[in-house]
Amino acid sequence: MKISQFLLVLLVMTMAVVPVAFAGCQEKKKKPQEPTEESIAALQEAIDDLIGALKDKDVEECKASIDKISVKYDGGTTKLKSVAVAQIKKCLKNKDRSVRNAAISGLGQTGGDAIKILMKGAKAAKKEVTLQQRYLNSAGKLREEKTIPEFLKYLNNKDNNIIKTAIYALGNYNESSTKIRKEIVKSLLKRYASVASAANKPTPKTTDKARYEALYNPFESTLKKLTKQELKGANIWNKWFRKDGKKRKEW
Numbered sequence: 001m002k003i004s005q006f007l008l009v010l011l012v013m014t015m016a017v018v019p020v021a022f023a024g025c026q027e028k029k030k031k032p033q034e035p036t037e038e039s040i041a042a043l044q045e046a047i048d049d050l051i052g053a054l055k056d057k058d059v060e061e062c063k064a065s066i067d068k069i070s071v072k073y074d075g076g077t078t079k080l081k082s083v084a085v086a087q088i089k090k091c092l093k094n095k096d097r098s099v100r101n102a103a104i105s106g107l108g109q110t111g112g113d114a115i116k117i118l119m120k121g122a123k124a125a126k127k128e129v130t131l132q133q134r135y136l137n138s139a140g141k142l143r144e145e146k147t148i149p150e151f152l153k154y155l156n157n158k159d160n161n162i163i164k165t166a167i168y169a170l171g172n173y174n175e176s177s178t179k180i181r182k183e184i185v186k187s188l189l190k191r192y193a194s195v196a197s198a199a200n201k202p203t204p205k206t207t208d209k210a211r212y213e214a215l216y217n218p219f220e221s222t223l224k225k226l227t228k229q230e231l232k233g234a235n236i237w238n239k240w241f242r243k244d245g246k247k248r249k250e251w
Helices: 002-027 037-056 059-075 078-093 097-107 114-124 129-140 145-156 160-173 178-199 206-227 234-243
Strands: none
Touching: 037 059, 037 078, 059 078, 059 097, 078 097, 078 114, 097 114, 097 129, 114 129, 114 145, 129 145, 129 160, 145 160, 145 178, 160 178, 160 206, 178 206, 178 234
């Protein structure tokens, strides 16, 4: 009788533990909390600070306010977030380069129209490699899937630094669906194979060797991030994708 009672108690305890553990797993997938009066007020204050700093032409305060908006952005309403992005956008035309750079970085921590602003800025900065890299890097952090085709186009850029930035930006989509990641990986592997093939010719051009050396690590790092595989080398990656990767339902 005592044994039966013990088993009954054990069963009840086990049933009680399972839901708690399950709830813990579910908690990770919870949607972001709704804006509160405090979070809305905090974002509004940051926006007001930026407006004031721009009016006073206070460079340091401008940069500090942009950072503050980036931190408080998620706590705002849709309308207020739109205002925040619009105010940061104004800083892209500031006379001070450090303010412009802060604005580019800040937009990468927001949302809404920020992706359009950043990709448009990248396109306009095609003659300034460093600036274009800055725009692309910031845009990649927004993880907007509709922008993936634009990033893929940059894989064929003439400048190795731009290609490198685009590859790393595509690595930010590691939490996207397997279907989307497959399309990215397919394009990356095609470009990787082309770069590796040119560099591994019996007498490769100096430029082809330099390109391979510049892009090897970005390709390897991003492919591992997107596929969750530990492989190495263009040929090995392509072989895996053809024979296994593209057939899998989940990565």
